[in-house]
Amino acid sequence: MTAYSLWVMEYAAVPNYPLSGLVYxxxxxxxxxxxYCYIVIKGQGQLAMVDVGYNHKAHGEVLANTYGVRGWxxxxxxxxxxxxxPDDVSTIFITHAHFDHMGNIEDFxxxxxxxxxxxxxxxVWTMSLHRRFRWLMGxxxxxxxxxxxxxxxxxxxxxxxxxxxxxxPGIDLHAAFDTHTWGSMYVTVxxxxxxxxxxxxxxxxxxxxxxxxxxxxxxxxxxYIPIGLATxxxxxxxxxxxxxxxxxxxxxYRVIPPHEERLKDLYPSRITKAGLRITQLALADGEKSQx
Amino acid sequence: MIDDATATYIVETQKCFEDxxxxxxxxxxxxxxxxxxxxxxxxxxxxxxxxxxxxxxxxDALRQAQPTERARKHFGHLARAATxxxxxxxxxxxxxxxxxxxxxxxxxxxxxxxxxxxxxxxxDALPGFEKVSYERACCGGRR
Numbered sequence: 001m002t003a004y005s006l007w008v009m010e011y012a013a014v015p016n017y018p019l020s021g022l023v024y025x026x027x028x029x030x031x032x033x034x035x036y037c038y039i040v041i042k043g044q045g046q047l048a049m050v051d052v053g054y055n056h057k058a059h060g061e062v063l064a065n066t067y068g069v070r071g072w073x074x075x076x077x078x079x080x081x082x083x084x085x086p087d088d089v090s091t092i093f094i095t096h097a098h099f100d101h102m103g104n105i106e107d108f109x110x111x112x113x114x115x116x117x118x119x120x121x122x123x124v125w126t127m128s129l130h131r132r133f134r135w136l137m138g139x140x141x142x143x144x145x146x147x148x149x150x151x152x153x154x155x156x157x158x159x160x161x162x163x164x165x166x167x168x169p170g171i172d173l174h175a176a177f178d179t180h181t182w183g184s185m186y187v188t189v190x191x192x193x194x195x196x197x198x199x200x201x202x203x204x205x206x207x208x209x210x211x212x213x214x215x216x217x218x219x220x221x222x223x224y225i226p227i228g229l230a231t232x233x234x235x236x237x238x239x240x241x242x243x244x245x246x247x248x249x250x251x252x253y254r255v256i257p258p259h260e261e262r263l264k265d266l267y268p269s270r271i272t273k274a275g276l277r278i279t280q281l282a283l284a285d286g287e288k289s290q291x
Numbered sequence: 292m293i294d295d296a297t298a299t300y301i302v303e304t305q306k307c308f309e310d311x312x313x314x315x316x317x318x319x320x321x322x323x324x325x326x327x328x329x330x331x332x333x334x335x336x337x338x339x340x341x342x343x344x345x346x347x348x349x350x351d352a353l354r355q356a357q358p359t360e361r362a363r364k365h366f367g368h369l370a371r372a373a374t375x376x377x378x379x380x381x382x383x384x385x386x387x388x389x390x391x392x393x394x395x396x397x398x399x400x401x402x403x404x405x406x407x408x409x410x411x412x413x414x415d416a417l418p419g420f421e422k423v424s425y426e427r428a429c430c431g432g433r434r
Contacts, residue, residue, distance in 0.1 A: 124320035145319035152326030
């Protein structure tokens with residue numbers, strides 16, 4: 001059986017992003033398209049997502065002008081391509097608190113958000129440090145924090161402490177502390193719902209940007225290479241990469257980095273009228289293909 | 292074009308802007324912890340002391356700022372931001388410490404939101420004031 005349909009939904013992209021920012025040590029080796037995506041998980045009477053992207057109203061102009069982010073489309077339009085609406089989404093897993101992953105929570109009025117408690121508390125701790133430590137706070141939008149207050153008051157913010165199994169049937173959360181951020185996490189979908197699954201997927205947030213992070217430059221002689229940006233330690237990033245790859249039976253291509261442009265070479269996909277890609281990883285029993 | 296006097300104003304008020312943004316972030320962070328029922332949301336959280344000190348520095352800097360005609364709108368937003376964030380801070384000091392998780396967050400959140408909105412308007416009024424430090428997110432490869 002296949003319990004969930006899984007789609008990677010592109011909502012914006014940077015056409016030319018330096019490789020050195022993605023894979024540690026790849027200096028002066030050119031650029032690559034960096035898609036911005038979130039994940040849709042549909043099945044078992046559930047509609048869930050991993051991350052929600054950013055709010056273009058607040059950040060769009062700066063991002064477009066300064067960093068070359070192009071083609072942002074709102075969730076209503078992006079999700080509409082596969083026949084769902086933001087209001088329908090009931091569960092959202094936030095891999096980490098950077099604005100481009102949790103910056104659009106207000107567009108999902110009926111969802112409950114899961115985030116690691118450590119991600120919140122360590123950011124807050126960081127804010128108490130002297131200004132000279134401000135690098136540690138980068139990527140956090142104070143406005144997101146204020147929106148999170150509302151979520152919490154409405155009982156729609158669940159702060160998770162460490163790993164949690166079966167948050168939804170067959171879906172587990174795994175803490176990856178002191179890696180890309182203080183309290184990053186990745187999401188495992190056991191798509192056969194088996195405890196010892198033979199059909200697992202990992203949605204890794206920014207714990208890997210590209211497959212080079214998970215299998216090195218030579219797939220025949222794989223190695224882990226850290227990402228280009230870690231608040232925590234690169235050792236932890238590498239050990240987490242190993243943990244993720246092991247959890248999908250050693251097939252690194254079942255670990256899904258949302259910024260990996262080459263997912264299209266591995267899985268069926270299509271381009272929407274807005275020029276954004278939808279990649280279909282799995283189709284639940286009885287579900288219609290969207291690509 | 293920015294004239295020299297306005298450029299000087301920008302340089303002199305950047306830290307004030309950053310400090311106010313930091314105080315807003317600190318208060319918002321504390322509210323999230325309190326509202327989410329975090330075990331870190333203790334009534335004697337050191338953040339409030341830090342936020343208070345930073346706010347006083349920002350307020351002092353603001354009093355010494357000399358806005359040009361070009362910068363007057365920016366200064367107005369910055370001054371209103373400082374006032375509103377000051378109210379939020381005072382409310383947090385009064386109510387967060389003794390009550391901890393029992394805090395009525397609106398007492399802090401409403402002025403905090405107003406203050407942050409003014410900061411955003413200030414950032415839009417003149418160049419050189421960033422709402423978010425994008426460099427440390429994954430889009431941060433400045434072109």
